[in-house]
Amino acid sequence: MADLASDFDVLIVGAGISGIGMAAHMKDKAPSHSFAIVERRDNIGGTWDLFRYPGIRSDSDMHTLGFEFEPWKHEKSIADAPAILDYLERIADERDIRQHIRFGHKVLSADWRGSEARWHVTLETKEGERKHLTANWLYLGAGYYDYDEPYDPGFDFGEFEGQVLHPQFWPEDLDYTSKNVVVIGSGATAVTIVPSMADKAAKVTMLQRTPTWMFSRPAKDSVANFLRKILPEETAYKITRWKNIKLQDFGFKRARTKPDKMAEGLHKRIRKSMGDDYDLTDFTPPYNPWEQRLCLVPDDDLFEAMKSGKADVVTGHIRAFEKGGVRLTDDTFLPADIVVTATGLKLAVAGKIALSKEGEPIDLAEHFYYKGCMFSNVPNLAVVFGYLNASWTLRADINSDYVCRVLELMKGMDVDIAVPRLPEDHDLEEDDIFDFSSGYIQRSKHIMPKNAVGYPWRLNQEYVLDRKRMASEPVDDGVLTFFRATEEVSAAEGSMEAAE
Incomplete structure (x- = not known):
């Protein structure tokens, strides 16, 4: 120009x-x-x-x-x-x-x-x-x-001496190898960061004030990939696109008309990953599915990280940031070298x-x-x-x-x-x-x-x-x-x- x-x-x-x-x-x-x-x-x-x-x-x-x-x-x-x-x-x-x-x-x-x-x-x-x-x-x-600027929840980091990061301004040279990380938040950003950091970190804890509804699905669309093999690219794309649009529409409307059924289906998927006796408390929000946006868990990556012991999810309220970690109101202490404030936009x-x-x-x-x-x-x-x-x-x-x-x-x-x-x-x-x-x-x-x-x-x-x-x-x-x-x-x- x-x-x-x-x-x-x-x-x-x-x-x-x-x-x-x-x-x-x-x-x-x-x-x-x-x-x-x-x-x-x-x-x-x-x-x-x-x-x-x-x-x-x-x-x-x-x-x-x-x-x-x-x-x-x-x-x-x-x-x-x-x-x-x-x-x-x-x-x-x-x-x-x-x-x-x-x-x-x-x-x-x-x-x-x-x-x-x-x-x-x-x-x-x-x-x-x-x-x-x-x-x-x-x-x-x-x-x-x-x-x-991101949303600032007004945390007072007090005696905490580690790094505090917001996902919107991530440093290029961050080394979190073998470090304890606490990710504050339960939205899409937190759900992405936790399993991704778990491969190198000593432990990654997702600290949430309120649980979020999680939706697990494969990262690869098998129908789309099959159609691409037998149909022209544009035709396969149009069919897959319309399929997914209709599925999104159906899922949202089902959540609004039959929230209990939708919640049951979401919990069933989590138990398929975590086991039939898994305690779903940390994945049971006090609101119905799609009253907030669902969080996608591709290929069960969050659940796989949890099962490996490299990640966990904790529901609680912060009392104070102390030297070496985060103290919750129930006196639970979460060790942390790095705190990520994935608290929203x-x-x-x-x-x-x-x-x-x-x-x-x-x-x-x-x-x-x-x-x-x-x-x-x-x-x-x-x-x-x-x-x-x-x-x-x-x-x-x-x-x-x-x-x-x-x-x-x-x-x-x-x-x-x-x-x-x-x-x-x-x-x-x-x-x-x-x-x-x-x-x-x-x-x-x-x-x-x-x-x-x-x-x-x-x-x-x-x-x-x-x-x-x-x-x-x-x-x-x-x-x-x-x-x-x-x-x-x-x-x-x-x-x-x-x-x-």
């Missing part, structure tokens, strides 16, 4: 799964529109480039975490970060996307100016230089968490970009989602916030496809502004945006956009239905309103302001 280019049809923020996916969709479905990707880091990959802790892997199968347009070709469907990065890099190179990326550029603010139908975007380079870009559309693929909305319209701040918490993609009365802005009960990329794909359709319709109509209009006197009934009890979700609800009970003003958690609606319902639905920034701009802006 020419360094002098400063104005684009679409500016994509983030070169992770969401951003690379949008670029690939545009190459195929909106090829006449110019775009650029701005990425604050030096590489593509987002999450998969940032996190470097031992064993980092997907907690969704790659046939659904992969894109609809690019088959996943690796034997393992539960993939490690290097394999995922390889997949993204191949897409970027084969589709000539890399030339459109500006690395080391962090977006600070974006101001919408209706008379120009342009977002004026201020960026900062790693050297501290400020730059200015403009774009007709802003597509936010910056993920869902704060890249600068800190959510962020819109990549923490200061959004504004005509200089007036835009607080997305005051706007309703529109089709899980745009926001009420905010022009030419789209975002990706993936599914909590399925793979992130499923929403990234349908949102990218939808925005490309909007772009193509706007080109045919010779307009340059698209805004989901919601009158100020609307009677929408608000709904809980996330029906999940996870701590990181509950802590962040106050910054999240609004969610209505009725479609299209909501962020759904049902991919199969969303996919059908987004693909089949007309873009020009009477809600998404189109304008041209010409002599009629004053009237158009007046209509938008009246709607707010």
